[in-house]
Amino acid sequence: MLPQPPIWLVLIAFICALGPLVFFHELGHYFVARLFKIPAEVFSIGFGKEIFGWTDKQGTRWKVAWLPLGGYVKFVGDMSPASNPSDLQDLPPEVREKAFQTRPVWQRFLVVLAGPAANFLIAIAIFTAFFAVVGMPRTENLVVNVQPGSVAQKIGIQRGDRIVAISGDDTPTFEDISNIVLMRPGEPVTLSVLRNKQVVNLPVIIGAAEEKDRFGQKFRVGRLGIYGDTRTYVKLSPLELVPAATTYTIKLTGSMMQGLWQIVSGRRSASELGGPIKIAQVAGQSASLGVLAFVQLLALFSINLGFINLLPVPMLDGGHLFFYAIEAVRRRPVSARALDWAFRGGLALILALMVFTTINDLGSIGLWDRLQRLIG
Template structure:
């Protein structure tokens, strides 16, 4: 229940902030173009609070906090007294109307930059882009455990989040990509990751895993969580022991234990198992015993298993800039995210990306709650992405959206006169149908995600 309430709360906060800022963009430019604004509402429905400013605008907080709107004086909506005609939106020239409509998405774009700047100044905790386990395509391409990813293509990857995003984006194009890495010994090399070998169809969130890369922080620590009675480890090892080496070979992750135990068993005799226990280093003699898995396959075992529940390790990287350095970084990141977003739209339209990438309010709420739990910097990063998405979606040339109105005004510029009321009404119906289809797809993906 706490997750549900948290998701609802952070969704309301996110949408409230972003839509209010969007509508403020329309409001601010409309006022400067001489348009009379009748109402600026945060939320929809009945007013919980309202007051009239000296400018004659009603400022309102409404009962339904999912959005907001700006109501302007317009002859197409109601009769306008002759004395107020100069302040009507429809009486403004086409360039002023374009400026007023474009101001909403532009406000979200500027908010994205501001939020990213704040995120960079605060500093976003993350993990180092260091590989802990390599197999498959990555191993064939020459990658090794201990490699730190410095750049994927032309994208710098200071943390694992940036590296994972860059690799996933490259995977969608299924083409080889140059990856600059720093090896464990400090040498820097460029390796070509052949992503063309990925399956023809794959789950995009698993692209990095399918390429054969597991980051170091995702490896299960070699800590003993359970010991089976009657096995070689019973009475020798203890729960909480951290295995550091077997037969002289260092252990980094729990997955390293099994192959080393197989080698020890095949060699025969006892081996030395080194552990850390209560701050002390111990060397214990153990001899693996033969066991069989559920399929009847024989293997050597010590009788240890990892803890039933695993905690994520402490962050070992931080994406942070000073207040001045964060300014160009915020603009650069906004540009990168914008180009990535339009590229993704192109991939969706071209069938190179799954429509499962289209998310609705349920998914947004879940991510809002998850990012808020990770701290202020992660939540600011999430808000920046959502603000940019709101700007881009509103600029799509779909009637009923800002982009649709801008399309009407561009046509007006070309033909020298406004579109007819009939043509605009027809466009509105088409826009509503397209928007309903998009929302239906988003809700479907949301529900499918919950079921999965």
């Protein structure tokens, strides 16, 4: 088992991971807004008191604040998180014309969507570079060996079988099989097995196992009890790189959606939800393993940031997009009162989630166990 990285490395890795991802997320908002000639008053990385900053020729204040847990872009006339149209009443006419809230709903929708989109594009760029340098993992979906006593042996999986689909999801590579199985411990599925040029459908309940990573952290995963060939990395042509990276990013996003739904539906423990402390811990661990592991983690963090921001929760980008969609259908904006209450509720939900994940994080680093031992 590897030792935990020192605190200084955890803090540096956390800032180096979250800072650039938040910067590019907000930069997505900013660039699309500039395309529509919507001026920005503030571009902030972090919250709270400004550490340093500067003002550009367009009048935008670029700054870094002391609490590196996010960031924001404040557009001209944007005076509340809900961006209520009523906020514009007291503005001078020349400012009102430039304000974000006065723009057509499709422009506001694209400006907000650009933040999460930037995070997905970063992930695609990282995977494109990885596939270009190292190659894409693409191991045959061939069963090389079956673990004795495993669920695979019990349902009759044999050496030489090919698992071509799991519950209708195609599995052209062994990596696809692993990704699906790992995310579904204890779930009933149907394996489509190619044997002697015929496809046999075998119902099975995926086994569950508790494992530890290299740093001793426990997690629950699915297990079939099959082994594939040695992982191979295939070199792709330049024209294949971006499509392959895009497909890979989409699959990872799908896995995140599935994991979240498992937590919401109670099939996976809510204790697996992590917050800033967990993010910092994982960032430090990956940094201690080398640059390549850390860059790969950046891609995963970027997908996670983009995905979370698309959730239809007020205060997040997805909440704004949800209300813009309603506005487009109704042909008029949602009332200021409804927006205000929705965003108050969204803020309360986010704060409650931060408290809950922080409690989980402190448990994951063993704080509650140590306190229990001291009290006992």
